[in-house]
Amino acid sequence: MQASLNGATKNPAEQLGLNIRLARVKAGYSQETLSELSGMSMTYIGIVERGLKNITILNCQKLAEALNTSICELLDGVFEPKAKSTRQCVQEEADK
Numbered sequence: 001m002q003a004s005l006n007g008a009t010k011n012p013a014e015q016l017g018l019n020i021r022l023a024r025v026k027a028g029y030s031q032e033t034l035s036e037l038s039g040m041s042m043t044y045i046g047i048v049e050r051g052l053k054n055i056t057i058l059n060c061q062k063l064a065e066a067l068n069t070s071i072c073e074l075l076d077g078v079f080e081p082k083a084k085s086t087r088q089c090v091q092e093e094a095d096k
Contacts, residue, residue: 014051015078016060021049023067023074037066 024034031049035042040059047053048063055063057071064071 011051012078013048013054016055016074017049017051019074019076019078020045020063020067023069024049027067029067034063034066038062 024031029037031042031045034040034045038045038059039062044053045063048055048059060071060074064074067074
């Protein structure tokens with residue numbers, strides 16, 4: 001799911017917001033629908049998608065569940081875009 005804004009993301013909150021937006025669009029949901037499914041306000045979702053607010057891990061999980069995806073997918077590329085993806089790290093741990 002990793003994509004970036006203008007080729008480079010300035011901070012982790014922006015990348016996470018972009019990943020959430022991409023997952024929402026892929027699911028065919030509006031912000032209103034995601035709001036209803038997650039129990040979060042549309043305003044909050046918009047702010048998170050724009051990378052203007054740090055999101056708690058609990059809210060990230062709620063969004064992942066509402067989007068029928070995993071936190072790993074939402075966090076893909078957030079902290080170390082040039083390193084292994086979160087999915088690869090999780091898979092390696094599961095294979096041990």
